Amino acid sequence: MNGKKILFVSSELVPYLPENEVSLMSYETPRMVNSNGGQIRIFMPRYGNINERRHQLHEVIRLSGMNLVINDMDMPLIIKVASIPKERIQVYFIDNEEYFKRKATFADEDGNLFADNDERAIFFAKGVVETVKKLNWSPDIIHVHGWMASLLPMYLKQYYEDEPLFADSKIVMSVYGKSFEGELDKEMHKKVAFDGISEDKIEALKTPDYNNLLKIAVDFSDAVILASEDIPEDLNNHIANLQKPVLPYVSLQEFEEAYANFYNTEVLK
Numbered sequence: 001m002n003g004k005k006i007l008f009v010s011s012e013l014v015p016y017l018p019e020n021e022v023s024l025m026s027y028e029t030p031r032m033v034n035s036n037g038g039q040i041r042i043f044m045p046r047y048g049n050i051n052e053r054r055h056q057l058h059e060v061i062r063l064s065g066m067n068l069v070i071n072d073m074d075m076p077l078i079i080k081v082a083s084i085p086k087e088r089i090q091v092y093f094i095d096n097e098e099y100f101k102r103k104a105t106f107a108d109e110d111g112n113l114f115a116d117n118d119e120r121a122i123f124f125a126k127g128v129v130e131t132v133k134k135l136n137w138s139p140d141i142i143h144v145h146g147w148m149a150s151l152l153p154m155y156l157k158q159y160y161e162d163e164p165l166f167a168d169s170k171i172v173m174s175v176y177g178k179s180f181e182g183e184l185d186k187e188m189h190k191k192v193a194f195d196g197i198s199e200d201k202i203e204a205l206k207t208p209d210y211n212n213l214l215k216i217a218v219d220f221s222d223a224v225i226l227a228s229e230d231i232p233e234d235l236n237n238h239i240a241n242l243q244k245p246v247l248p249y250v251s252l253q254e255f256e257e258a259y260a261n262f263y264n265t266e267v268l269k
Contacts, residue, residue, distance in 0.1 A: 001033050001036040001037055001038035001260055001263065001264070002036065002037035002038070003037065003038070003039070004033075004038045004039070004140045004141065004263070004268070005038070005039045005040075005041075005137065005138065005139045005140050005141075006030070006033050006038055006039070006040050006041075006139060006140065006141045006142075006143060006263075007040075007041050007043070007132065007137075007139035007141070007142045007143070007169075008026065008029065008030045008040060008041070008042045008043070008143050008145070009042075009043045009044075009128050009142065009143070009144050009145070009149045009152050010022065010023075010026035010042070010043070010044050010144070010145040010146050010149055011026075011044070011045070011105075011145065011146025011147060011148035011149050012026060012044065012105070012145075012146055012148075013026045013027055013042065013044045013091065014026075014027045015027075015055070015084065016044070016050045016055055016082075016091070017047070017049075017050065017105065021176050021177070021227065021228055022145055022146045022176050022179070022227075024252070025145060025174065025227055025252070025255075026042075026044070026145045026146070027084075028252065028255070029143065029145075029255075029259060030042055030089060031087055031089065032255075032256045032259065032260065033260075034087065034088075034089060036260060040089065041090075041092065041132070041135070041137060041139070042089065042090070042091045042092065043091075043092045043093075043094060043128045043131070043132075044091060044092075044093060044094070045093065045094050045095075045099075045100055045120070045124050045148060046078075046080055046093035046094060046095035046100050047100055047102075047104070047105045048100060048101045048102045048103045048104065049103045049104055049105065050093075052080075055082045056082055056083070057080045057081070057082045057093060058080060058081065058082070059078060059079065059080050060079045060080065060081055060092075062134075063079035063092075063131055063134050063135070064076075064077060064078045064079045065077070066130060068123055068126045068127060068130065070119050070122050070123050070126075070191070071119060071122075071191040071194055072194060075096050075098060075099070075123055076096060076097070077094070077095075077096065077123075077127050077130065077131075078094075078095040078096060078097075079092060079093065079094065079095070079127075079131055080092070080093040080095055081093065092131060094123070094124050094127040094128060094131070096123060096127075099116065099119065099120045099123055100120070102114070106148070106180065107180075113180060113182060113184065115185060116185070117148070117184050117185070118184040118185045118187075118188035118191060118208060119185075119191065120148065121147075121148050121149075121150065121151050121184075121213075122151060122155075122191060122192065122195075124148060124149060124151075124152075125149070125151040125152040125154075125155045126155060126159075128149075128152060129152075129155065129156065129160055129163070129166075132165070133163070133165055136165070137165075138165045138166070138168070138169070139166075139169050140168070140169065140170065140268060141169065141170050141171075141172055141263060141267055141268070142156070142166075142169050142170070142171045142172070143171075143172045143174065144171065144172065144173050144174065144217065144221070145174045145176075145227070146174075146176070146179075147179060147180070147210060147213050147214065150173075150213045150214055150216065150217035151192070151213075151216070151217070152171075152217075153171045153173060153216075153217050153218075153219075153220035153221045154192075154197070154201075154202070154216055154217070154219075154220040155195075156169070156171060156220070157171075157220045158197045158198075158201065158220070159195050159196065159197060170222040170223065170267045170268065171220070171221040171222050171223075172221060172222065172223045172224070172225060172263075172267055173214075173217045173218050173221040173223075173224050173225070174224075174225045174227040175214055175217075175218065175224060175225065175226055175227060175228070175231060175235065175239065176227050176228045176231075177228040177229075177230040177231060177232070178210050178211070178232050179210060180210055181210075182209065183207065183208050183209045184208040184209075184213075185208065186208070188205050188208040189202050189203075189205035189206050189208070192205060202216060204216050210232070211232050211234050211235045211238075214235055215235065215238050218238070218239055218242060219242075221244070222244060222245075222267065223244055223245040223246070223247070223262070223266055223267045224239055224242065224244065224245070224246045224247070225246075225247045225259070225262065226239070226246065226247065226248055226249045227249065228249065229249050245262070245266035245267065247259070247262045247266070
């Protein structure tokens with residue numbers, strides 16, 4: 001991984017959110033790349049339940065200040081950063097008062113998904129790309145974790161297809177077990193289509209459940225990692241039919257060599 005630039009984009013990340021499969025691998029994978037001489041950048045949403053004082057988040061004025069258009073609305077983009085001290089890893093947080101101020105990640109205290117999760121996912125995908133453009137940092141690999149980040153591959157390959165900064169970037173999607181029941185907003189596909197993305201390319205988003213979000217993500221990725229032992233059968237079958245590299249599940253204890261080898265031999269070939 002020496003000298004390779006890898007952008008990690010994740011829904012969740014320890015130590016900022018509780019430990020689960022997604023948040024733990026979103027930490028361990030960049031830590032592995034960092035310790036093997038790679039250059040990394042990490043992005044996640046700045047949910048309201050992240051303790052800014054304890055984790056020493058601060059706004060980056062030079063990166064903040066632009067507006068992103070989401071479903072014909074101007075939404076201000078705020079960028080914050082923090083460091084994971086023991087690893088000397090810097091994390092960029094995508095923030096917006098309307099979307100990320102509430103004191104929870106994806107659902108309310110009764111377990112109901114937030115009605116605007118679809119717009120939050122669109123905002124996050126666009127916010128990451130616009131910030132990386134401002135950083136003028138061209139990644140060799142873009143590794144995506146978690147469903148809130150799952151629109152990023154499609155936006156990169158469609159909305160930002162003429163952006164030279166990402167012309168040679170390879171997208172890897174880590175697929176985890178089902179993490180929410182039900183569906184996002186029924187109008188989600190229309191909100192994505194508003195950005196000029198052809199509806200026939202996002203047909204699956206007419207039923208915006210977990211499996212279909214991940215199907216869209218893997219369809220627009222260059223390679224796939226099965227990051228859980230328990231992937232929904234429908235999603236597993238979809239991935240099995242893709243004509244692209246797929247890394248089968250490996251445990252946390254064995255992932256470092258497997259992921260590094262997959263990057264080097266299958267993704268960057």
